[in-house]
Amino acid sequence: MELGVKMIISTEECGYCGACVSVCPHNILELSEMEIIAHEGCEECAFCMVVCPLGAIKRGEK
């Protein structure tokens, strides 16, 4: 799933813990029971990538 232009979350690696949601400065992420919902507005600060305990969020290829 693409969060922003270049941030990609692997749904296979995601553990649905919500760490990424808590640090998103634009509040675009939402954790439902087993799904991370990404609304529009990602500015690729990559805070979500830094705090993800499982390393499930990566920058896409430029």
Add this chain to the structure above:
Amino acid sequence: MKYDIVVVGGRIGGSTASIFASKNGADVLMLEKNQEIGTPVQCAEATSSRTFKTLEMEPSSKYVCSEIKGADVYAPDGTHGHLEGGYAEGFILERKLFDKHLAIEAAKSGADIMVKTMVKGLIRKEGKVCGVVAKHMGRTMEIEADIVIAADGIESRVAQMAGLNTSQTTKSLCSCAQYEMVGLKTDPDYLKFHFGEKIAPKGYAWIFPKGDNVANVGVGVRSNTENAYHFLKKFISNMDATPVELNIGGVPIRGPVEKTYTDGLMVVGDAAGQVEPFTGGGIHITAHCGRVAGEIAAEGIKKEKTTSNFLKKYEKRWKNEIGKDLKDSLKYRKILDKLTDDEINILAKFLKEQDLKSISKMSMLGFVKEYPQFLKLLKDLL
């Protein structure tokens, strides 16, 4: 649908608030987004007797796995300190069962509970929070309430929707990964903490025994280069034990958020940053704040006072009762953040030689004379 109070989140903060609001006469609905209360576990499961005192419950073998007598703490070079009793004493819970038990207590107290129900928005009238918009099995519903208690965890959006700033930063959130492991030979009565930049940068690794050679083995880190799972795999690489559960999550460690109430809403627990910054422990703090929020909410309903002006009593009370503990804990965490591995080793060796209960000024002065870099640390502490 209309309730006096809607509580968002059905873990420790939410259930505790629901129990004490219901017991004090309010009509409560608790919403939990997961279909099963208590899962997935995002916790190392250690707590102290303070939790049970707050909840007015006796610890029960139904959800207490083991009793803890103290802790063994390891500096980066392996220098080992032993803590007996006091602050290090407590219990290891089975959170799945404990959280479910609390929800059952909330229901017995008269609270209604809806599971698999996610809050998508707030109902607001003239700026005041007056309920929630929730989604259950694809159906969206409006639930009116005079007070909303947001106990929706680290991923909280409810307090944010009401205009409170509950967001964390990469520096304030400790990223954690833990295996529950079977067949691990570790002293069943003592917690183990390991510090070091290579083991768990800007955090620590832990082994919390759950009895019968089962233990929670985890790491909490703040790192820009490697994730918590990487450090967990490294930490367990030489352990002859088998994982039966993987838990992950973020722990807020910069202390409570700036404001924990607004018109018609209070925020509780991880969502409010109500966690001890030094240890990352939040169970007893959240239970305490959940109880205060529940009691204040019920009082507000009785007196028909549900605006900011009344709900500020919540913040005043929790700050009075546990605010200093949280501030001190943050101070120690900030000091530890500044220490290098070498400095932690030196400090550990010094403390090991002291009787911590009667550490003398002369020995402290002698230590600082030998290692002047600790002078500032000493000033910060005193």
